[in-house]
Amino acid sequence: MDTVAKLRQELAQIQRRQPGCRLEYEVRVPFGLERIDTHIHGGLLTGCVHELNGRAAWLLAVFVAGRMARCMGGDILWCGGSHHPHQLYPPGLVAAGLPPQRIIHVTARTGADAYWTAEEGLRSGSVKAVVFEAREAMPLRVARRLQLASEAGGVLGLIVSDGAQALCPVATTRWQAEPVQTQHNTSLFLALSLVRNKTGKGGTWLVEWNETSNCLSLVTADQRRSVDAACTPLAG
Amino acid sequence: MTLASAQALCAHLVTLPLDLRADHSFFHALQNWCRRFTPLVAGEEMEGVFLDITGCAHLFGGEEAMLLTMHKKLRQLGVMACLALADTPGAAWALARFSGNRTIASPGRMADALARLPVAGLRLDEEVAAKLRRLGLRHIEKLYGLPRSSLAARFGMGLVTRLDQALGAAPEPLDFKAEAQVCQVSMRFAEPVGLVCDVAAALEKLLVRLCAMLARDGQGARKLMLTLIQVDNTRVRMEVGTVAPSRSPRDLALLFRDRLEGLDAGFGIEHIILQAALREPFFTRQEALTGIENKVVSNCDTLINRLANRLGFENVVAFSPAQSHLPERAFLVSSPAHMDSAHVGLQGGTFSHPPPVRRPLRLYRYPLPLGDSCPFEQVSGPERICPEWWHDDPAWRGGLRDYWWVRDEFGRSLWVYVEPENNPGPRWFLHGVGC
DSSP, X not given: OOHHHHHHHHHHHHHTXXXXXOOSSOOEEOOSOHHHHHHXXXXXXXXXXXXXXXXXXXXXXXXXXXXXXXXXXXXXEEEEESSSSEEEOHHHHTTTTOOGGGEEEEEESSHHHHHHHHHHHHHHOOSSEEEEEOOSOOOHHHHHHHHHHHHHHTOEEEEEOSSSSOOOTTOSEEEEEEEEBOSOSSEEEEEEEEEEXXXXXXXXXXXXXXXXXXXXXXXXXXXXXXXXHHOBOOOO | OOHHHXXXXXXXXXXXXXXXXXXXXXXXXXXXXXGGTOSOEEOOTTTOOEEOOTTTGGGGTSHHHHHHHHHHHHHHTTOOOOOEEOSSHHHHHHHHHHSOTTEEOOTTOHHHHHTTSBGGGGTOOHHHHHXXXXXXXXXXXXXXXXXXXXXXXXHOHHHHHHHHHHHTSSOOOOOOOOOOOOOEEEEEEEEEEOOHHXXXXXXXXXXXXXXXXXXXXXXXXXXXXXXXXXTTSOEEEEEEEEEEEEOOHHHHHHHHHHHHTTOOXXXXXXXXXXXXXXXXXXXXXXXXXXXXXXXXXXXXXXXXXXXXXXXXXXXXXXXXXXXXXXXXXXXXXEOSSOOSHHHHHHTTOOOOSSOSSOOOSEEEEEEEEEESSOOSEEEEEEEEEOXXXXXXXXXXXXXXXXXXXXXXXXXXXXXXXXXXXXXXSOEEEEEEEOO
16 A cells, blocks of 8 residues: 555544544445435444434334445344344345345344454454444443444444433444334334434434335425324434 | 063163164274274174284284283273184184184184084074074084085075185175374474463464365364363363364464463463364365455454354354244244355245235244233234144144234334134234334
């Protein structure tokens, strides 16, 4: 690698922590929803740890991992544990856009093993994303280690929990996905809010998950009025 | 004889159930043990062992001394053995069973050696032996003078063949088992070493040698066993496995690195043995022209190996579809070693896209009981799923199930089912989460 390229990369490493700047070498995973993607400068930044929580976090995590697997064409390391009464169900993932044959599923018995697995996966750089089913708020030290590992490997880290509280104190972005009670039978409406964003502002959107065609779309202002008339959003 | 009559004869009779598997493994161990005398070892299961000691006897001080050594060593192991030495396997078989222990037949005189032995020594069927005895032909020498054509006509070719084989007139090829190749390298140190980094450096050298051996045989290691022998003869054993055959010294050293971290060297290690305990054919992949694609595949294997060695191979899995309409059985877990498309295709195709019916993202390990009625608002359904009558699955004892998609009070999509045939009344269960 020549010196200029090396210096550029070093610069990019430093600039990553600066808010609001768009880098030359970064890789981002777009949601495929225009307004959200422009808001976060083109998508979720890889080489960073992001946090997804809220009651609809599983759907969001599968959707993002699926976009990653299909856009970048790689494997996904899914680090589960035995702390949830339910576990990943491969036949259901196809509909949400994640091909199950792309998943390497790991069951970690203890918290320490789970952190180690996530860190190894992020650092190795041989998978495209690591999805980590968090069981409790992680200590700052662990969170920093995960962030550094993900920077080293250039891998997208997703911390997922279906609770409401923040678990990863250093996450680059934190998303909260809450289902919205409606009379619609074929669609699931999600209140998607960006509650933490290190490189920009937060935001709130209403997105629609069509349960028959299995696609995610942004609800426009006009549609929103009709949805609002029929629904009572529940705060998280 | 029945057990009852045997016990009537001997009140203190000790009886044990027949353990064929243990017998089998003992017999194989015995065969392997016999390789210390000669490389040519053959033998039928539980019928005795044939050793071809041609050219080996002088190493043990002659034939008599060899038999004596064998006898002593076997007795030390607690094995009561009858040994005999003869020109032909047939003659040795007869002498071992019907002559004194450690009989040695003089070379070229099998007819004399076998003369006074009973005809059963010719490895005959029980029926033929009984017939011969009834006719007064009790000893083998009685058969020598009889016309061969009438012997064959009366007793079948078996008798004549066995007689010829015992006397050396007909060939009797034995099925010598090839010795299992052990793929092992070792290193001895002039001075005991105690530092983990020294052990790791020695291990790397051994791995290079072992991988060269594996490459020569076109094989890759699936399991490696490392034995560290300390000065006081304490042995520390470590085992690492791989999901796919590997012969990359760098990757294998990485697997040992995690194990070596907490090593207690005691008074120092003076001998290291590295063995490829499990080997498989290693198929070299066609390298992509750019070399990039190939690198990605091997990297993923490296990660999987590291994870599997720490967390257990059953905890690192890949999914493939299964032929079942029951939700719990609709997928298989397998080792994520060969995740290329060809392998997935072999195991029964990929998951269908789009799926024929909606399925949840997460499934409860054990369905959560909800009570007699559904507390949620029903959205779509029912989808009726019948149990597989050819499997007795305890989870499906409640009979057929009607699956519904419902919304809970938070607006979440849940997958619940009811067992309408359940006695005394229908019961509802929560089985999956859709978002």
